[in-house]
Amino acid sequence: MNSEVTDNQTVLISQYYPVGIISQLMPEQAVAAAAAATMKPRRRRRKNKENEGGGDGLLMRKRKLSEEQLSLLENSFGSEHKLEAERKDRLAAELGLDPRQVAVWFQNRRARWKSKRLDEEYSKLKSEHETTVVEKCRLETELLKLKEQLHEAKKEIQRLSERWDGIMSNSPSSCLSMETMEPPFLGEFEIGGLENFFYPPETNYVHGFEWDNLYYI
DNA sequence: TTGGACAGACACTTACATCA
DNA sequence: ATGATGTAAGTGTCTGTCCA
Known part of the structure; x- marks a missing residue:
């Protein structure tokens, strides 16, 4: 290389050879290239025009790897994603590629x-x-239904309680004994009689619900 | 122990090839 | 002809290793 090498040519050449090699060939340009490499913003890469700068168009043109090369590279990648230096050199020799190309691939x-x-x-x-969103919607709908049922149950309890109080206050000396009275209709809540209805199970836990929680919704 | 050189990895970017 | 897409390769930065 001589002093007639232009900056543009330096940039082009630097694209195809490592800085280390450039420094051996033309130390001054290497310094400039290294300085340029540290500058911000990024240096734009030059468009690659065929035969520009007296270079070989085919050399400059981006090469597509052959099916065979790709197949071997894929196989190698499949067995190990990392590429040690030794394997890189071996693959490069086997594929007829530059080790740098194998590393880039x-x-x-x-x-x-x-x-x-x-x-x-x-x-x-x-x-x-x-x-999860669908399940959340389903659970929210179920919760609404349960709250509605609970509300209806509370109203029923209130109604029965008032009726019971009325009976007790209106006929304290009634000849009707407790035994002769019809038990109040409990509808779907008639589970185990009145005692069980007003007094939750000892465990306070039925089918995943806490009784305490049910009463305080 | 320390600091510089170096290599490798990675994220991001650019430019080229190909195809719809 | 053209825009989208895939990919080889350039760039900047970080990190780990080696050696004087």
């Missing part, structure tokens, strides 16, 4: 794999969330 493949995995996790979580 693994880098990109890991990125694609991670992206796909994140998509799948997102879909799974979304599905679980939707299922």
